[in-house]
Amino acid sequence: MRSPTRGASNRSSARLHPTEPAPSLLARECRHPRGRRPVREACLEPPASPPGTVHDLRPELSAHLRQRLEALGSGFRHNLALLGPAGSGKSVLLETVLRPCPSGPLTVHCHLQRGSLREFLRRFATAVLQAAVQPSRPLAYEALIEHASLASPRTAQAVRQLERYETGHLSAEAFAHTLDLIPTLFHELQRPCVLVMDEFLFLEDLQLAHAFHELGKRVMTWPFALFLLTSSSPYRAKMILRERLHLLFGQFEVLSMPSVDARAAMAWIGEACPSAIRMPSVAEFLLQWIGPSPWYLSVFLRRIQELARLSRARRSEETVWLRAAWDLVGHPDGPLYHWCLTRVEQAVHQRAGSAARDVLLAIAHGARTSQAIVDKLGTRRNLSEALQGLVEHDLVERKGTCWIIPDQLLATWLLGVLGPRERYGSLDRAAAQRSFEQALTEEWAAWQTTVNRSLSQRLETLLNQFHNETVSLDSKTGRLPAFANIRTQRLDRADVAYLVADGEGRRWCCAVAEGRLDENAITAFQAFCASQQPKPVRKVVVAQRAMDLNAKLLAKACNMWVWESEDLNLLFLLYGQPPLRGG
DSSP states (O other): OOOTTOHHHHHHHHHHOTTOOOOEEEEEEEEOTTSSSEEEEEEEEOOOOOSSOOOOSOHHHHHHHHHHHHHHHTTOOOEEEEEOOTTSSHHHHHHHHOOOOTTSOEEEEEEOOSOOHHHHHHHHHHHHHHHHHOOSSOOOHHHHHHHHHHHOHHHHHHHHHGGGGTTSOSHHHHHHHHHTHHHHHHHHHOOOEEEEEETGGGGGGGOOTTHHHHHHHHHHHOTTEEEEEEESOHHHHHHHHHHTSOOTTOOEEEEEOOOOOHHHHHHHHHHHOHHHHTOHHHHHHHHHHHTTOHHHHHHHHHHHHHHHHHOSSOOOHHHHHHHHHIIIIISTTOHHHHHHHHHHHHHHHHSSTHHHHHHHHHHHTTOOBHHHHHHHHSOOTTHHHHHHHHHHTTSOEEETTEEEOSOHHHHHHIIIIIHHHHHHOSOOHHHHHHHHHHHHHHHHHHHHHHTTSOHHHHHHHHHHHOOSEEEEETTEEEEEOOOSEEEEEEOSSTTEEEEEEEETTEEEEEEEESSOOOHHHHHHHHHHHHTOSSOOSEEEEEESSOOOHHHHHHHHHTTOEEEOHHHHHHHHHHTTOOOOTTO
């Protein structure tokens, strides 16, 4: 495969998008989880989105973060870890939530990068000074110290004392004293602090044996500081949080970046690309395709706008978005093409070689279990090592015994670009475009056919696809048996239906709700299950909307398996179906 970092490809990307720099790649050495060998972990940085009105694309998550921050002022501290792939909007979300307030906590926002200890000292000290001064405009480092010497002289003096470490000596002591700027700031200004460490895994690059140990001691002993850590490498971050920062008095609440809110995203689309909002079906498809990555959407909207300006003849909505998708994802010079290629190359070059690529392609083509992957590849050689490498690079996730590719744009690239190239060898440009557009057209057609069906119809199709896989949903792990017969029973409520599925001598009963389920609906479903002969071995409540809390607690008390929109979308992803509309 061609290297994604060649200068020619970057120049071509700039030619397609003069205002869109090609994605940069930061790679760093990390310890292998079991300490046996170094693993080169990718940390991809997408280009910054263009300036404009900031839309809150995840209002529920924003409200949750604000609640935690407000609780800090009342003496309640709950540390947070915000994890999501690069481009998922973590920084924008924090900028929206962490706006300075004269009477609120002080926010020390440190953006970590790969670099030396000296650079970390300067970066962290700058963040502390900015929290102390809260300048209305950006100031140089020395200017910040001068302003802080008036508003916070003790903090400014502590920052000055760090200069003795800039020669590179006493690294561990320098790191500890840098972190201890936070209590100095707190005691001087008498305001609790929120310490935000963006991409906290870069602490490993400081070549300090006890960086996370030193951080952990302060997490336990600083009740006045709320720690908010972010990372674009969820697997590695969860491992560090679990093994090194899982502390008695400093537990972290791990938050994953969910898909964007459909209403908020449509409002953003209407503002950023008015021509796209006139194609509602295309806009909705893009939302389900991009998943948790607003950056993907911003790149697409920009290209659609460019095509609208360049095109003199009016094109159909399908032609416009297919052309944009080819230019960005399928064309060898497209920025998202190189983004996907770089991510795959990182895993292929570091663990199990071409086996990792073959396994990834097998999963993209529908192999859900390890045995299904073996059946598709015809060999078990290097399978475990390949899967572990893909997991470490956040390309695949394991749910029970099933494997999924969470990034749907990457999955489409694998099916429409990498797969044909591996199967047929080098393709000419026209053949490559036909192959890509065919894969995308099939996905588009499946989405158009599926999304307008009722939830009960979609669930019936889903149950028919089960084949004895084991998955983890709703904090439970269960087997999905193959069913021979499924029947639907309609109720007086138009938005609720019961499904009874029989197979292998086992019966499932499912309550499927398009609307909101309450306690009465759960009680009625429990009575229905009790009347069944034979008795169901599994009772499942399927709700497209978030359930009433009391109804959910009652369902759990009745030993029901609750599937809400997140669980449903995982199952749809696993079995090759589009997610819920607006989900």
